[in-house]
Structure formats: C-alpha cells, structure tokens
Amino acid sequence: MSKTILFFASLFILLTIAQALVFNQICLFGVALPLVFIYFIIKMPMSWPTTVCLILAFLLGLSIDILSNTQGLNALCCTLLASCRRPILRLYFPREEEMSEPEPSSKSIGLAEYLKYSFTLTFLYCILFFVIESLTFFDFFRLIIKIIASTILSYLFILALDSLSRRKQ
Amino acid sequence: MRNLIDFIVRYSSWFVFVILVTISLVLLCEHNPWHHHLYLSSAGRIGTGVYELSSEINGYFGLKSINADLQRRNASLEAEVIRLRNEIDRYAEAVYADTMKLIEPLQPYDFIIAKVINNSISRPYNYITIDRGELDSIRPEMGVVDQNGVVGIVNLVSPHYARVISLLNPNFRLSCKVKGNDAFGSLVWDGKNHNEALLEELPRHTIYNVGDTIITSGYSAVFPEGIPVGIVKATERTIDDNFFTLRVSLLTDFSRLSNVRVISNKYIDEIKSIEDNSNENDE
Numbered sequence: 001m002s003k004t005i006l007f008f009a010s011l012f013i014l015l016t017i018a019q020a021l022v023f024n025q026i027c028l029f030g031v032a033l034p035l036v037f038i039y040f041i042i043k044m045p046m047s048w049p050t051t052v053c054l055i056l057a058f059l060l061g062l063s064i065d066i067l068s069n070t071q072g073l074n075a076l077c078c079t080l081l082a083s084c085r086r087p088i089l090r091l092y093f094p095r096e097e098e099m100s101e102p103e104p105s106s107k108s109i110g111l112a113e114y115l116k117y118s119f120t121l122t123f124l125y126c127i128l129f130f131v132i133e134s135l136t137f138f139d140f141f142r143l144i145i146k147i148i149a150s151t152i153l154s155y156l157f158i159l160a161l162d163s164l165s166r167r168k169q
Numbered sequence: 170m171r172n173l174i175d176f177i178v179r180y181s182s183w184f185v186f187v188i189l190v191t192i193s194l195v196l197l198c199e200h201n202p203w204h205h206h207l208y209l210s211s212a213g214r215i216g217t218g219v220y221e222l223s224s225e226i227n228g229y230f231g232l233k234s235i236n237a238d239l240q241r242r243n244a245s246l247e248a249e250v251i252r253l254r255n256e257i258d259r260y261a262e263a264v265y266a267d268t269m270k271l272i273e274p275l276q277p278y279d280f281i282i283a284k285v286i287n288n289s290i291s292r293p294y295n296y297i298t299i300d301r302g303e304l305d306s307i308r309p310e311m312g313v314v315d316q317n318g319v320v321g322i323v324n325l326v327s328p329h330y331a332r333v334i335s336l337l338n339p340n341f342r343l344s345c346k347v348k349g350n351d352a353f354g355s356l357v358w359d360g361k362n363h364n365e366a367l368l369e370e371l372p373r374h375t376i377y378n379v380g381d382t383i384i385t386s387g388y389s390a391v392f393p394e395g396i397p398v399g400i401v402k403a404t405e406r407t408i409d410d411n412f413f414t415l416r417v418s419l420l421t422d423f424s425r426l427s428n429v430r431v432i433s434n435k436y437i438d439e440i441k442s443i444e445d446n447s448n449e450n451d452e
Contacts, residue, residue, distance in 0.1 A: 020219055054189055062209075071205055
C-alpha cells in the first residue's frame with residue numbers, strides 16, 4: 001500500500017515538472033500540444049475513493065495552471081475528467097470487480113480495453129481543454145485541428161510512458 | 170440531524186465535485202490578468218522555483234544567436250559612437266566659438282536588465298516571467314524591451330520575480346505609429362502567429378508603405394517614443410472605412426527571448442498624479 005502511495009506521489013511530481021519544463025515547450029506546427037500529465041488521472045487505482053481522486057486531480061490541474069499561467073483552466077478540466085473516469089471504464093470493462101489489480105492497465109483489463117479507455121480519456125481531455133481555452137478567439141476549423149493533433153500527440157506520449165513504467169515493474 | 174449527516178456522507182463525492190468545479194470556475198472567470206493571484210502565476214514562489222532551475226540550464230542553448238544579435242547591435246552602436254563623437258567635436262568647436270553652454274537633455278528613462286526565466290508563445294494569452302522583482306525596484310505597469318524591440322508590460326511583482334504580459338496577449342494594446350508620421354493606432358495580437366500582430370484604428374489619411382517601421386508613439390508614460398516594434402507587412406481588409414488595419418511583422422523574436430530591459434521612468438509618479446488630478450477635476 002505504502003509502495004503504491006510512494007509511486008503515485010513521485011508520478012504526480014515528475015509529471016507536473018515534465019509537463020511544465022518539457023511538454024509545454026513542445027508545440028508542433030503551432031497546433032499539437034502534448035498534455036501528458038493526465039496519465040496520472042488515467043492510472044489512479046479504481047479502489048481509491050472518488051473524493052480522493054477528485055481532489056488529487058484538482059490539485060494536479062492547479063499545479064499545472066500555476067506553472068503555465070492558465071489560472072483555473074487545467075484544474076477545471078482535470079476535475080471533470082476524474083469524474084468521468086469510472087463511467088468510461090465501465091463502458092469498456094463492465095465487471096469492475098474482476099480487475100486483477102486496482103490500477104487500470106493492459107494487464108488488469110486487457111490490452112484492447114485499456115487502449116480504448118486511455119484514448120477516450122485523452123480525447124475527452126483535449127476536447128475540454130481546447131474548447132474552454134478557445135472561448136476567446138473562436139475559430140472552428142483551427143479548434144478541430146488543435147483537438148485532433150493534440151490528442152494524437154498526447155496519446156503517443158502516454159503510450160510511450162506506459163510502456164516505460166511497465167518494463168520497470 | 171442524523172439523516173442529514175448520512176446524506177452528506179453518502180453524497181460526499183458529489184459535494185467535493187461541485188466545490189472543486191466552482192473553485193476552478195471562479196479562478197477561470199477572472200479573465201483580466203491584472204486581477205490574477207500572484208501565487209497562482211508563474212511569478213509566485215512555486216512557479217519561479219521550478220523555472221529558475223530550468224533557465225539555468227536552458228540559458229546556454231541560445232548563446233550563439235544572442236551573441237550574433239549582440240555583435241550586430243555592438244557594430245551599429247560603435248558606428249553611432251563614431252558619428253556622435255564627430256558631431257560632439259563639431260559642436261564643441263561651435264560652442265567654443267560663441268561661448269554658449271550646452272543644456273543637458275532630460276534623461277527620464279532608466280533601464281533594469283533582467284533575465285527571462287519562463288516564456289510562452291503558443292497560448293492564446295501569453296506571459297513572460299523575469300528574474301527581477303520589487304527589490305530591484307520593478308513596479309507593475311513598467312515597459313519591457315529587448316535589443317530588437319518591445320516585449321511587454323510588467324503585470325504582477327513578487328520580491329524577486331515579476332510576470333510580464335507579453336505583446337502576444339490580446340489583453341495588451343500598445344499605442345504605435347508609422348515612423349515619420351504622427352497618426353497613431355493601437356497594436357494588438359490576433360492570436361495566430363508569434364511573428365505578426367495587427368495595427369488597428371490607424372486613421373484613413375495616414376501615408377505608409379509596405380516595409381515602413383512601426384514605432385511606439387510615446388503617448389503613455391510606459392514606453393518612450395520611438396522604440397521600434399515591427400515592420401509593415403500588408404494592409405488588412407476592414408469593415409470600418411474610416412480606419413486602416415495593418416499587418417505588422419514584429420521585430421522581437423519571442424521564441425528566443427533571453428535578456429530584456431525593463432524601462433523605469435523617473436517621472437512616472439509625477440505624470441500619474443497630474444493625470445489623476447485632471448480626471449478628478451473632470452468629474
């Protein structure tokens with residue numbers, strides 16, 4: 001148990017710093033922004049109480065906000081995403097009690113289900129983030145391109161991160 | 170009472186959800202950057218701690234191009250020094266001739282050199298964090314320039330750091346004019362490209378050519394007159410027939426900011442108190 005907490009605490013800090021220093025500086029063709037820190041929300045164990053998940057997601061969003069001067073934007077999107085996590089998992093894997101370990105992964109819910117689950121969350125986050133962000137300059141075509149490009153880029157980074165952490169275990 | 174407690178415990182996650190969403194919405198709706206909280210910005214203690222570390226490392230990568238820029242600037246300054254020296258010699262002779270005293274021109278502007286520790290160019294609202302703050306006598310509403318042109322205006326100040334509203338932020342409008350012409354307009358970023366901005370509300374009778382330099386107008390106490398801002402690239406089509414809108418390519422390279430100068434005007438308090446007084450008299 002304490003091992004899990006230690007793992008998630010270091011994941012929180014590492015993802016926040018990596019997002020601020022590395023991923024925020026990457027902006028391919030001015031449209032594709034990798035939002036990699038949501039990996040934390042994807043991986044949080046399903047056994048944790050919803051309240052704890054919501055608060056952790058909010059804090060994660062808030063620390064990203066502090067480091068990228070987007071007051072409140074990521075905090076809102078992260079809270080919304082954390083609340084949608086369980087329904088989305090149920091969509092692909094209805095028998096939650098059959099998970100072999102509490103964290104969603106390719107091992108615990110099956111590769112295809114896990115890929116679908118993490119893609120849906122990434123896509124949902126990109127939609128929330130860019131729609132709320134673009135309430136000022138509304139340019140529909142650009143918004144769609146941004147959402148699609150950022151989803152693909154973030155998803156690739158998240159898969160890469162996932163394969164790294166799996167090898168370690 | 171017991172039922173109420175049971176109710177709260179059972180639906181606690183919904184309460185937490187509603188509270189968190191409300192907090193984020195309140196933060197998000199403070200749209201005006203002058204109302205942002207210092208501790209929730211990149212000039213706060215958490216933000217600067219992280220960015221100071223990374224800028225120590227990143228500072229080395231841009232050295233080559235900065236060096237080239239500086240050398241170019243150095244060459245032009247050297248040429249200017251030689252020219253001015255010649256001029257002084259000429260004046261000195263003239264002064265000698267009719268024994269008149271030269272009046273020193275008023276020098277109201279001082280510069281504070283600062284280093285950029287965080288910068289963004291791809292967001293709709295961009296901000297810059299610099300490593301000088303209140304203790305280095307930086308105050309909100311000071312102008313920031315680099316060796317090429319205007320960068321932004323200081324917004325939030327902590328003891329050692331400050332956040333600057335970048336020119337690439339639609340909340341910042343800069344009063345500018347075409348060089349050699351007194352008609353002025355307002356320069357604002359349109360959120361598309363970090364090398365371009367729009368000069369709006371330029372009177373219809375203004376004469377300009379593509380390739381003309383755009384400079385600050387000096388109508389606010391923040392920037393002195395004549396700081397270069399950009400070069401006219403094209404005319405934009407507008408709905409309003411009384412004004413021109415020009416597309417301006419910016420001289421400052423925001424993707425490679427490193428050292429900037431903050432302009433402090435010795436007489437800004439004086440100018441402000443006059444403006445405040447006249448406003449009060451008008452009311």
